[in-house]
Amino acid sequence: MAEVPSPQMTEQLDNEEVREILKNTTDLRQYSRQIEKEFKEVENKSIEDYIAESQNIANLHNQINDCDDVLERMENMLMSFQSVLNNISTEITQLQRKSVSMSLQLTNRQSVKAQLSQFIEDMAVSEEMINIIMETPVTERDFSTQLNVLNHKLSLVKELSFNESKSTSDVSDVLQKLRLKAMAKIRSYLLEQIYKFRKPMTNYQIPQNAMLKHKFFFEFILSNERHVAQEICSEYIDTMGKIYYSYFKSYSTRLTSLKFEESCTKDDLMGIEDNASKGLFSKTTSLKHKSTIFTIGKRGDILNQQLEAPIIVPHAQLKNRYTVEALFRSEQYALVDNACREYLFVTEFFMVRGTQAQDLFNQIMGKTLTLMIKNLETSIHDCFDTIAMFLCIHLIFRYQLMCHKRCVPALDKYWDSLQAVIWPRFELVFRLNIQSIHDCDPTKFNKELGPHYITRRYAEFSAAIVGISEHFPNELVSRLLLELQNEVECFILRMAAIFPTRKDQLIYLINNYDLVLGVLMEHTRDNSKEAEAFREQLNSRSAEYVEEILAPHFGGIIQFVKECEHFFEKEQMDELRKQERRSLALVASFSANWKKSLEELNREVLLSFPSLLTGSQLLQLALASLVQYYHRFHKLLTPNARAQLTNIHVVMVEIKKYKSNY
Numbered sequence: 001m002a003e004v005p006s007p008q009m010t011e012q013l014d015n016e017e018v019r020e021i022l023k024n025t026t027d028l029r030q031y032s033r034q035i036e037k038e039f040k041e042v043e044n045k046s047i048e049d050y051i052a053e054s055q056n057i058a059n060l061h062n063q064i065n066d067c068d069d070v071l072e073r074m075e076n077m078l079m080s081f082q083s084v085l086n087n088i089s090t091e092i093t094q095l096q097r098k099s100v101s102m103s104l105q106l107t108n109r110q111s112v113k114a115q116l117s118q119f120i121e122d123m124a125v126s127e128e129m130i131n132i133i134m135e136t137p138v139t140e141r142d143f144s145t146q147l148n149v150l151n152h153k154l155s156l157v158k159e160l161s162f163n164e165s166k167s168t169s170d171v172s173d174v175l176q177k178l179r180l181k182a183m184a185k186i187r188s189y190l191l192e193q194i195y196k197f198r199k200p201m202t203n204y205q206i207p208q209n210a211m212l213k214h215k216f217f218f219e220f221i222l223s224n225e226r227h228v229a230q231e232i233c234s235e236y237i238d239t240m241g242k243i244y245y246s247y248f249k250s251y252s253t254r255l256t257s258l259k260f261e262e263s264c265t266k267d268d269l270m271g272i273e274d275n276a277s278k279g280l281f282s283k284t285t286s287l288k289h290k291s292t293i294f295t296i297g298k299r300g301d302i303l304n305q306q307l308e309a310p311i312i313v314p315h316a317q318l319k320n321r322y323t324v325e326a327l328f329r330s331e332q333y334a335l336v337d338n339a340c341r342e343y344l345f346v347t348e349f350f351m352v353r354g355t356q357a358q359d360l361f362n363q364i365m366g367k368t369l370t371l372m373i374k375n376l377e378t379s380i381h382d383c384f385d386t387i388a389m390f391l392c393i394h395l396i397f398r399y400q401l402m403c404h405k406r407c408v409p410a411l412d413k414y415w416d417s418l419q420a421v422i423w424p425r426f427e428l429v430f431r432l433n434i435q436s437i438h439d440c441d442p443t444k445f446n447k448e449l450g451p452h453y454i455t456r457r458y459a460e461f462s463a464a465i466v467g468i469s470e471h472f473p474n475e476l477v478s479r480l481l482l483e484l485q486n487e488v489e490c491f492i493l494r495m496a497a498i499f500p501t502r503k504d505q506l507i508y509l510i511n512n513y514d515l516v517l518g519v520l521m522e523h524t525r526d527n528s529k530e531a532e533a534f535r536e537q538l539n540s541r542s543a544e545y546v547e548e549i550l551a552p553h554f555g556g557i558i559q560f561v562k563e564c565e566h567f568f569e570k571e572q573m574d575e576l577r578k579q580e581r582r583s584l585a586l587v588a589s590f591s592a593n594w595k596k597s598l599e600e601l602n603r604e605v606l607l608s609f610p611s612l613l614t615g616s617q618l619l620q621l622a623l624a625s626l627v628q629y630y631h632r633f634h635k636l637l638t639p640n641a642r643a644q645l646t647n648i649h650v651v652m653v654e655i656k657k658y659k660s661n662y
C-alpha cells in the first residue's frame with residue numbers, strides 16, 4: 001500500500017507546484033481557465049464513453065443480479081447440507097456408543113461363558129470318570145488321570161462350600177462316594193505294597209519303585225483323609241524299621257565272624273619288646289602280627305579304590321578273614337547305600353522336607369543306628385589297632401561327604417556319634433604306645449648298630465598316620481604325633497648312649513634317623529613336619545660322623561687347619577713359617593699313607609651301615625670334606641712344604657674311584 005502524504009508534505013508540494021507555474025506563466029487566471037477547459041473536455045469524453053458502454057453496463061448489472069441469485073441458492077443448498085451433516089454426525093456418535101456398548105456386552109458374555117463353561121466342566125461328573133474310579137485297577141494310567149480330575153473337583157467343591165454355593169449340593173454326594181471308593185482302593189494298594197516288604201528275601205526296592213510311580217496316591221489321601229495317610233505312614237515306618245533292624249543286626253553279627261581271630265592286645269604296643277621265650281614259631285607269628293599293626297601296607301586303599309567297593313557277603317567269604325577297618329567299611333557302606341535311598345524315598349513319597357524329613361527318617365532308621373553305635377562301642381572297647389581306628393575315622397569323614405553329595409544330611413548326628421566312640425579310644429591307645437616307648441629300658445636290648453625294631457615300628461606307624469590324615473588334618477592327631485616323635489627321639493638317644501664310643505653312637509643314630517626319614521619320604525610328602533625334623537637330625541649327625549671318621553686318618557691335617565687358618569686370615573705369615581716343621585711332618589705322613597687311609601675309610605663306612613645308599617652318601621660326604629680340608633691345608637703351607645705335598649689332581653683321581661653308582 002502507497003504511503004499517504006502528510007499535510008506538511010502536501011503543502012510543500014503545492015508550494016513547489018505554484019512556484020513552477022509562476023516560473024512558466026505569469027497569468028494565473030488564464031492558467032486556471034485553461035485547466036477548467038481541460039476538465040470539461042475530459043468530462044464530456046467520459047460521458048460519451050459511458051453512453052457508448054451503457055448497454056454493457058446494463059448487461060453487467062443483470063449478470064451481477066443473476067450471480068447474486070445463484071449464490072443465494074447455493075447458500076441455501078449449503079445450509080441444507082450442513083444440517084444433513086449435523087444429523088449424520090449425531091447418528092455416527094450414537095452408533096459408536098452403541099458399538100462400544102455391544103462390544104463390552106460381548107466381552108462380558110464371553111468372559112462369563114468361559115468361566116461358566118469351566119465351572120460347569122469342573123463341577124460335572126462324567127460317566128467315564130465314575131466307571132474308571134469304580135472299576136479300573138489303580139495301577140492303570142486312566143485311573144491316575146481320573147484321580148487327578150477327582151481331586152481337582154473335590155478341592156473346588158470344598159472351596160465353594162465355604163461360600164455356601166448351592167451348586168455344590170448337586171454333585172457333592174457323587175463326589176464323596178467316588179472319593180471313598182478311590183480312598184479304599186488306594187489304601188488297599190499301598191498297604192499291599194508295604195506288606196510285600198515283609199516277605200523274606202524280598203528286594204524292597206521293587207515295591208518302593210512301584211510306590212514312587214504312583215506317589216500321587218499318597219498326596220490324594222493326605223489332602224482328603226489325614227488319618228488314612230497317617231495309618232499308611234505308620235505302617236510303612238513300622239515295617240521298614242523292623243526290616244532294617246533285622247537286616248543290619250544279622251549282617252553285623254555275620255561280619256564279626258569274619259574278623260581275624262588273633263586281635264591286637266596291650267602286649268602289641270609299640271614299645272613292648274619282643275619276647276624270645278615264646279619260642280621260634282610264636283616269635284615269628286608275633287613279629288608278623290606286629291608288622292601289620294604298625295605298617296599300613298595296602299590297608300590305605302580302603303580310603304580310595306575300595307571306598308565304594310561292593311560290600312562283603314559273609315556266606316560267600318567264610319574262609320577269608322578281614323581287618324577291623326575292612327569290616328567297618330563294608331557295614332557303613334551298606335548303611336550309607338540303604339539310608340540314602342530311604343531318605344530320598346520318604347522325602348519324595350511322603351512329601352516332607354527339613355526337620356519333618358529328619359524326624360520321619362529317625363523313626364524308620366533310629367533303632368538300627370542305635371544298634372550299630374552299640375556294636376561299634378563293643379568292638380572298639382578292646383581294640384589296640386591304632387591304624388585301624390584311624391582308618392575308621394577317615395572312612396566316616398568320606399562317607400559323610402558322600403552323603404552330602406547325595407543331598408542326604410540325615411546321618412550327620414550318626415557320624416558324630418561314631419566319632420565320639422572312636423576318638424577317645426584312639427587317643428587312649430595312641431598314648432599307651434607313647435608311654436610304652438617312654439618305659440623302655442635300653443639296657444634290655446641287644447647292642448646292635450643297625451636300626452632298632454622300635455624305630456622301624458615308629459617310622460611305619462608315623463608314615464601311616466601322616467599319610468592318612470593328609471586330606472583331613474586334625475589338631476589332636478598332630479599333637480599326638482609330635483609327642484610320639486619326641487618320645488622316639490629320646491629313646492633313640494638313650495639307646496645310642498649304651499655304646500661306648502662316639503663313633504658307634506653316631507652310626508646308631510644315623511642308621512635310625514635314616515630309616516625313619518626313608519620310610520616317611522616313601523609314604524608321605526617330602527616337606528612334612530616329621531620328615532623335616534628327622535632330616536635335620538640326620539644332617540647334623542652325618543656331619544659329626546664325617547669329622548669322627550676322618551680324624552684317625554687325617555686328624556693332624558684337620559687340626560692344623562683349624563689352629564693355623566686364622567694366621568692366614570690375619571696375614572700373620574711369620575706365625576705360619578714357625579709351623580713349617582710341623583707341616584712338613586704332616587705332608588710326609590699324608591704322602592705315605594693317604595691311599596691306604598682312603599681304602600680303610602671306604603671299608604669302614606660301608607661295613608657300618610646296612611643301607612648301601614646311606615653308606616655311599618656318607619662316604620662321598622667324607623671325601624668331599626677331606627678335599628675341602630686338603631685345599632685349606634694347601635693354602636697354609638710354605639713354598640717348601642707345598643712343593644712336597646701330593647698334587648691335588650692325583651688325590652682327586654684316586655677319590656673318583658670311590659664314587660658310588662647308587
